[in-house]
Amino acid sequence: MSKRVTFKHSHRPSASRVRGAVVAAGLGTSMVLGAGAAFAAGTTGTAGTASLVSSATAADSVAEQAAAQGKAAEHTAAKKADAAKKKAEAKKKAAKKLSWGTPVHRYQLSASYGNDGSRWSHKHSGQDFAVPIGTKVEAAHKGTIVKAGPNGGGDGPAYGNAVVIKHSNGTYSQYAHLSKIDVHIGQSVQKGQKIALSGNTGNSSGPHLHFEIRTTANYGSAVNPVNYLHKAGVKV
Template sequence: MSKRVSFQHSRRPSLSRVRGAVVAAGLGTSMVLGVGAAFAAGAAGAPGTASLVDMGAADSVAKQAAVQGKAAEAAEAAEAAKAAKAAKAAKAERAAAEKVAVKKAAAWETPVRQYVLSASFGNDGARWAHKHSGQDFAVPIGTKVQAAHSGTVVKVGPNGGGDGPAYGNAIVISHGNGTYSQYAHLSRIDVHVGQTVKTGEKIALSGNTGNSSGPHLHFEIRTTPNYGSAINPVSFLHKEGVMV
């Protein structure tokens, strides 16, 4: 009896230690599993749980948005600068065009573009009773005749605009400050009395009407609108910077 009892007593502590180890191991396993399960739940986005993955993605999107926002602002600024530069260039171009227009309006030109000079001012001839009162530009019939300077048409007509049939179809333009220009022997008149014309504007076609021995344009510079007040047109144009 004593031997059996002692044997049983000697085994109890061993069983207790084994059971304690198993329980401890079980608790440890449960703790490990519990942590893993909690992490998994967080990763799955369980309600009320802020995921580390989600937080990282949100931060990445925010950084992308910031970078793209700056790029968009830079592009917008570049486009605005480009538009401002284009507007400035357009303004400068308009100013230059206006300057040219003003300069052209103040300038004088020859009444025809291509020509051969024939009878000059002051020459004697069989086609006029007195000395020649203008400069003749030999050109084919139908050549464009243009206003030598801006002004207002004051005389028009087949009777030299009132200066006599020797001029044929004629036009007189007032340029202000006591200066007038006359265009004669025209085949066609394209303006009327009171019309305002600009430098270089077409006013007629050249011809051979009136007292004329061949196609040409008779051009005068006058101090009044009427015959008898003519001055040397070539000298006048030279003073205005026009080479004839």
């Protein structure tokens, strides 16, 4: 009978198993470290992207604010322009509502009513409007032409060429020293209608329009024309 030989198993791992475990452990470590590194890189990338997004958002905000300010400025300018237009229209409408107006535009007031001196045989009977020769002369109020021609239309050579208009309220307006007369006796005219061109005819020291308001058609019945126009709401 043969003798049984019993082999005892060693609990020591073999060298190959040890090497395998080490390699596996290393790979695991490498994988873990790789994942960590990737996570770190991902974190850094996210922060950078967030920074870029933040900058872009700020730029967009500034652009939006600038656009809003531009629109507000345009709106304000449009409102001012609209207000100015409405004011001009209101002024124009108000002027149209006035039944009286000045006989010329863009003038300078020279000799006034009541002035005295060697230039006149009597006190000045009207208001002089200094304007260049050929300036359009308009009817200060609607009415009918009762005098028109040289020699002051019949009031004397001192007036040169002249026109007198009779108005429905019983007053008369006179326009003298004219270079040209564009109306005739008996003609009806409206306020603002061209009746003549200014000049330097008659007893005149320089180009101007002599303007009177009278209580009759004839010389000697004049009243202060500026005061009269002021009472009618006309600025002179």
